[in-house]
Amino acid sequence: GGHLxxxxxxxxxxxxxxxxxxxxxxxxAIKFYGFAHTAYDGTWKFGTAMSAIRxxxxxxxxxxxxxxxxxxxxxxxxxxxxxxxxxxxxxxxAYGYADTFEAExxxxxxxxxxxxxxxxxxxxxxxxxxxxxxAPFSRQQYAMIxxxxxxxxxxxxxxxxxxxxxxxxxxxxxxxxxxxxxxRPVAEKRTEHALFGKGAEAGQKVYNYLAKV
Numbered sequence: 710g711g712h713l714x715x716x717x718x719x720x721x722x723x724x725x726x727x728x729x730x731x732x733x734x735x736x737x738a739i740k741f742y743g744f745a746h747t748a749y750d751g752t753w754k755f756g757t758a759m760s761a762i763r764x765x766x767x768x769x770x771x772x773x774x775x776x777x778x779x780x781x782x783x784x785x786x787x788x789x790x791x792x793x794x795x796x797x798x799x800x801x802x803a804y805g806y807a808d809t810f811e812a813e814x815x816x817x818x819x820x821x822x823x824x825x826x827x828x829x830x831x832x833x834x835x836x837x838x839x840x841x842x843x844a845p846f847s848r849q850q851y852a853m854i855x856x857x858x859x860x861x862x863x864x865x866x867x868x869x870x871x872x873x874x875x876x877x878x879x880x881x882x883x884x885x886x887x888x889x890x891x892x893r894p895v896a897e898k899r900t901e902h903a904l905f906g907k908g909a910e911a912g913q914k915v916y917n918y919l920a921k922v
């Protein structure tokens with residue numbers, strides 16, 4: 710656990726006693742974590758957010774699915790029975806999320822996704838900001854394409870699948886994006902970005918896109 714935003718936000722991580730292997734592949738082992746969080750500045754409600762971590766590269770996928778709850782609020786309570794009820798609710802929702810994640814990601818693994826399709830996706834979802842740039846891709850787009858083609862954490866057997874495409878983007882958002890080390894540590898910025906910020910939004914956009922292909 711720890712604090713973010715200079716102590717304005719607090720979070721506590723716990724590992725769910727459940728792990729899966731997408732496609733039954735050792736390289737695609739997934740662990741599930743809950744992040745209990747609150748904020749003293751009113752920006753977050755007291756609650757829990759679920760996340761899946763790909764063990765081989767520590768990529769974080771914090772996505773929502775139509776068939777499972779990925780975030781929920783938690784009540785502050787001093788009553789022991791109410792605390793137990795809240796814990797039961799949290800575990801039930803967490804396991805439901807894990808089961809849905811496994812099913813949805815296996816669907817992505819079973820779908821071919823070529824380099825040309827990936828290039829089209831990053832152009833659609835992460836468009837160039839400089840319309841006068843003559844290069845075919847932006848620096849961000851090139852970085853994502855490069856990870857798809859050559860990341861050592863994406864085995865060839867999954868590289869050109871929808872699951873491989875998702876991991877190329879989450880790897881970029883988790884480890885390829887640069888953060889300035891100013892008044893807040895880079896590790897803090899990276900954590901907030903991947904779990905609650907634009908990194909999580911990027912993963913969600915890509916999943917929604919791939920689920921419709």
